[in-house]
Amino acid sequence: MATEDESSASISNNNQQQLNNNLIISPIISKNNSQQQLIKEVVVLQKNNLLQTFRDLFKNNEILDQPIDAYILPRTDAHNNEYISERDQRVKFISGFSGSSAWVIVTKESALLWTDGRYYIQAKSELFDEWTLMKLDGPDCIMPSDWIIQNLENGSKIGFDPKLFNFEKAKYFIKKLKNFGIICIPIIKNFVDILWIDRPKELIQKLFLLPIEECGEEINSKLIKVREEMKKQKCDFLLINCLDDIAWLFNLRGSDIPYTPIFYSYAIIMEINKIWLSKSINYEIGSLFDKKYYLAESPISKMRTIKNLIELNGMRNSNIRDSSALIKFLYWINNEISLGHLVDENRAARQINYYREQLDKFISISFETISAVDENAALPHYHVNENNNKIIKNESIYLFDSGGQYFDGTTDVTRTICFSKYPSKHFCETFTLVLRSHIDCACARFPSETSPVLLDGIARLPLWSNGYNFSHGVGHGVGHFLNVHEIPPYIGYRERNFGLKKGNVVTIEPGYYEENNFGIRIENCYEIVEAKNLKSGYKNFLEFEVLTFVPIQKNLIVRELLEQKHIDWLNNYHNKCFSIVGRYLQEKGMQV
Incomplete structure (x- = not known):
């Protein structure tokens, strides 16, 4: 390395x-911010008085020209990043919620947090008392701006940190509320920063x-x-x-x-x-x-987002190396469980990271490894800690989502496996439907610049046809030794003004999550390439070429739920796993 x-x-x-x-x-x-001694009396804040201390700032004339009636806070930083530093975890500090998508509104009487379906279960367990959980998606959801209009009186003033609001969206938000007599007040000093007396220092590497x-x-x-x-x-x-x-x-x-x-x-x-x-x-x-x-x-x-030839070659090579690490992990964990050795979520995550660390050009993992067993896997972005670390048993369903940052590329892979010899019929059926959804999307051919929303529908159809769905997007772009979530492109139900193009690298990752029971997700990285062997002879058609080569557990598949094209795809995929990763391992002097 x-x-x-x-x-x-x-x-x-x-x-x-x-x-x-x-x-x-x-x-x-980083500046030596003394908090300007605005609240000298604050030394220690307990959960039960944090909100009241926060509300006291609504009328603090040392930081405000005029009192406000509410404060709105998005979970982001000044650069609109999805992954943020600890010092920017303001939503977590004020509410307890640690997920990557959230909006917070605090009024004189209420404290509300909005998040999307990936995080509902997690938010229920993490939110401090007095907080109300709101939905950002679904037919019955009410968006933060609409809630403000319905619940604040004409003439109310709502404060916000202008560093944390996207310029275009802020202009729309301000205009919308102004039409209902609600005034938005930009406040340079973030309210959470004032109260967060032990806020981590900014690290410039x-x-x-x-x-x-x-x-x-x-x-x-x-x-x-x-x-x-x-x-x-x-x-x-x-x-x-x-x-x-x-x-x-x-x-x-x-x-x-x-x-x-x-x-x-x-x-x-x-x-x-x-x-x-x-x-x-x-x-x-x-x-x-x-x-x-x-x-x-x-x-x-x-x-x-349109990778050049060298970047694409790096993405291919890094994914092959990365796949070899996960294949080693699959061998290791199956062996450990069959021998009756104690393996918990934390140990499994460390082992995944260990195999990656041995690879050429490895820099770091690309996000915190998701290592989730049984009901924990129903949380799409679950993270293990000392309090929730569960043992993986010989009848467990286990989901792991992980990736690596390499000098020549970035990876993102998810697999769901089951150690039971007799997994339930319901689990196997839903596993097969998720696999079918993945294959249907992976086999799609489409014109260049196609809206990803169309592919989202293709991927969801097998699940929809059986009354199932999942709350996250079907896929996202992957950067070249950059952000593991590179947007654009994005394959999801939310319309984005970006068509898919040759040279994009994306994930396909349909899933199914059953609260208090299990979660399923199957994720590969794909390169978007020119479609081959088109009967029509039309040009500018595209297709997906797989970059990830990690086997999918075959004994969980219900054959009757698949068509022959799905079986052919799976057999061809496993042949590639053996030949491509096998060749790489042989070159490294390892027995295949």
């Missing part, structure tokens, strides 16, 4: 000079350049393409706060956020009358400009 020093030493002087000439990048410097042998394109070449897009829109400046865009553009990687090789920064690309604002820009920055700006998806995001 190459160290950071080794990788930096291999960078050409030409690449280094390009960086010096073109890079305008501003790491956020070293950056390193990704060698051209791994990234495949020089910085100058990328900047030329970006400036061409700027000229089309007659923009002189492009302002970027999306961290994976910045990392990709300048061939830089860092480690400011766990599991993701990005770093805190902003960037400005200059062209020698109008400023281009990336749609991910937050409200605090966006509101600095007058009307002479162009608000749109950053051109860098679209470029980044």
